[in-house]
Amino acid sequence: MIVKDIMAPFELYQPAQLKDAFSLLDSFGKDAWKMAGGYDSLDWFKDRIVRPQAVIDLTGIAEMKGIKETPDGVEIGALTTLSEIENNPIIKAKYRLLADAVSHVASPQIRNHGTIGGNASQNARCLYFRYGLPCYRAGGNTCFADTPEGINREHALFGADRCVAVTSSDGAPALTALDAKFVLQSSSGQRVIGAEEFFVGPNVDILHLTAAKPEEILTTIRLPSAWAGKNFYFEKVADRNVWDFPLVNVAAAISVQNGAIRESRIVVGGVSAVPHRLTQVEGIIQGKALEEGTATLAGQSSTRDARPLNYNGFKIPLMASLVTRAVRNATA
Amino acid sequence: MSDADSNKTEPGQPSLRTTRRSFIKGVIVSGVAVSAVGYVVYERTARRPAAGAVERLITLNVNGRDRRVDVAPHETLAYTIRNKLGLTGTKVSCDRAECGACTVMLDGVTSYSCSTLTQSVRNRKIVTIEGIAGPTGGLHKVQQAMIDELGPQCGFCTSGQVVSAVALLNRNPKPTQDEARRGMSGNLCKCGAYDHYLKAVMRASQEA
Numbered sequence: 001m002i003v004k005d006i007m008a009p010f011e012l013y014q015p016a017q018l019k020d021a022f023s024l025l026d027s028f029g030k031d032a033w034k035m036a037g038g039y040d041s042l043d044w045f046k047d048r049i050v051r052p053q054a055v056i057d058l059t060g061i062a063e064m065k066g067i068k069e070t071p072d073g074v075e076i077g078a079l080t081t082l083s084e085i086e087n088n089p090i091i092k093a094k095y096r097l098l099a100d101a102v103s104h105v106a107s108p109q110i111r112n113h114g115t116i117g118g119n120a121s122q123n124a125r126c127l128y129f130r131y132g133l134p135c136y137r138a139g140g141n142t143c144f145a146d147t148p149e150g151i152n153r154e155h156a157l158f159g160a161d162r163c164v165a166v167t168s169s170d171g172a173p174a175l176t177a178l179d180a181k182f183v184l185q186s187s188s189g190q191r192v193i194g195a196e197e198f199f200v201g202p203n204v205d206i207l208h209l210t211a212a213k214p215e216e217i218l219t220t221i222r223l224p225s226a227w228a229g230k231n232f233y234f235e236k237v238a239d240r241n242v243w244d245f246p247l248v249n250v251a252a253a254i255s256v257q258n259g260a261i262r263e264s265r266i267v268v269g270g271v272s273a274v275p276h277r278l279t280q281v282e283g284i285i286q287g288k289a290l291e292e293g294t295a296t297l298a299g300q301s302s303t304r305d306a307r308p309l310n311y312n313g314f315k316i317p318l319m320a321s322l323v324t325r326a327v328r329n330a331t332a
Numbered sequence: 333m334s335d336a337d338s339n340k341t342e343p344g345q346p347s348l349r350t351t352r353r354s355f356i357k358g359v360i361v362s363g364v365a366v367s368a369v370g371y372v373v374y375e376r377t378a379r380r381p382a383a384g385a386v387e388r389l390i391t392l393n394v395n396g397r398d399r400r401v402d403v404a405p406h407e408t409l410a411y412t413i414r415n416k417l418g419l420t421g422t423k424v425s426c427d428r429a430e431c432g433a434c435t436v437m438l439d440g441v442t443s444y445s446c447s448t449l450t451q452s453v454r455n456r457k458i459v460t461i462e463g464i465a466g467p468t469g470g471l472h473k474v475q476q477a478m479i480d481e482l483g484p485q486c487g488f489c490t491s492g493q494v495v496s497a498v499a500l501l502n503r504n505p506k507p508t509q510d511e512a513r514r515g516m517s518g519n520l521c522k523c524g525a526y527d528h529y530l531k532a533v534m535r536a537s538q539e540a
Binding site for chain 2: 008009010011013014021039042043046060083107108241242
């Protein structure tokens with residue numbers, strides 16, 4: 001049951017350095033909760049669905065903030081706010097796709113406070129899961145959305161495995177299209193993984209949407225220079241233009257040479273637990289002229305394996321249209 | 333009916349009734365005084381906290397003034413400014429970062445105070461609706477424009493609308509209509525007076 005009053009008490013820690021955060025994570029283990037901007041975290045606490053013993057507020061860690069250019073691209077600290085990314089001159093000049101995508105997140109106040117790390121790491125928005133029901137994603141053995149009565153208009157078309165929840169991030173498809181690398185650090189070192197490894201579906205881990213382990217912190221997101229300044233397109237369709245999570249969104253990065261598609265990365269959000277990369281479509285349009293027929297072909301072939309639930313069939317033509325528009329309208 | 337009778341005052345005698353607002357403020361002030369007295373005694377004996385742990389007695393910079401206040405780790409900024417500092421102009425409606433009634437400025441950018449932990453904004457400059465008016469208490473040009481354009485109807489969202497509008501004009505003094513609409517898009521108005529608020533922002537932007 002959702003209790004609408006103040007939050008249950010917890011211990012709050014505000015480490016100023018990463019190493020302090022790691023030692024807190026190591027000592028509290030599963031009882032710790034990592035918090036960045038906090039807008040999503042506080043919802044969990046207020047609803048009393050998550051009741052951590054210790055909350056670790058990461059926002060004081062200066063080394064996890066800011067955007068800087070490196071020899072092979074750009075490094076974005078995971079605590080950089082979405083507004084900062086939206087208005088950053090480097091991102092706007094080279095990776096407009098990401099600036100576009102984060103400008104569509106929630107509302108201005110949430111973008112001022114929410115971070116790119118939190119946006120990429122956010123948990124599923126399935127109403128049943130958020131309501132605290134004992135579904136698969138919460139460690140139970142039922143899915144409440146995929147039933148004859150279940151309201152599943154916001155749920156998955158692809159990759160469902162017991163759980164039918166989707167990724168609701170606007171940043172994640174753009175990061176995947178830009179071939180971003182995610183730096184996960186812990187007290188025992190760091191690992192750098194690609195977007196396809198960072199975002200995980202229920203077949204890999206039904207309890208989490210990312211590969212970050214409890215003792216790890218997503219500290220940095222790296223954008224490689226390979227996709228800087230290519231042709232980009234982002235579009236989001238949601239019930240309301242503000243606040244709402246995407247029903248479907250699309251992020252495309254297309255490299256064009258002499259009027260033909262040399263290489264592309266097209267990623268759709270809101271249709272699967274992970275940002276859904278259209279590898280087959282990318283193969284089909286590779287080498288083809290950038291023209292209307294190619295765009296239509298991309299759209300038509302994008303939804304071939306879709307498996308709709310009772311109420312989300314509308315997402316199939318919606319997704320096909322968005323992919324067509326992405327290929328047709330991607331501009332530098 | 334007996335309640336109504338007991339509130340009657342004889343003509344010519346001063347009213348003994350307190351308004352709801354002054355009663356609430358009185359409760360808040362006495363609450364702060366009591367908890368602060370507790371701290372003067374308690375703080376001397378409290379043990380030093382572990383690295384990264386937060387102290388409860390902190391200083392907040394609100395509307396240009398440093399305020400000492402006792403803040404629990406799980407306390408939201410909206411709760412602190414309304415119930416501990418007595419600044420009740422900031423409203424709480426959804427309590428879920430989904431309406432904008434509680435909008436305040438943190439270092440000049442807008443934020444939902446209902447979903448922000450007070451402890452995490454210790455080092456930032458907080459401006460609430462009470463800090464928008466000029467030092468002499470005159471209305472800000474945005475507030476005057478909202479009155480002129482009949483922005484507030486029920487008025488519950490208005491303090492949030494004003495804070496969002498002021499933050500927008502501080503950053504972009506001459507916004508286009510679309511920029512203004514986007515800047516104000518994080519504030520809901522259940523009366524639906526969006527066009528009035530939008531016109532008010534445009535009117536305020538045209539005044540020097």
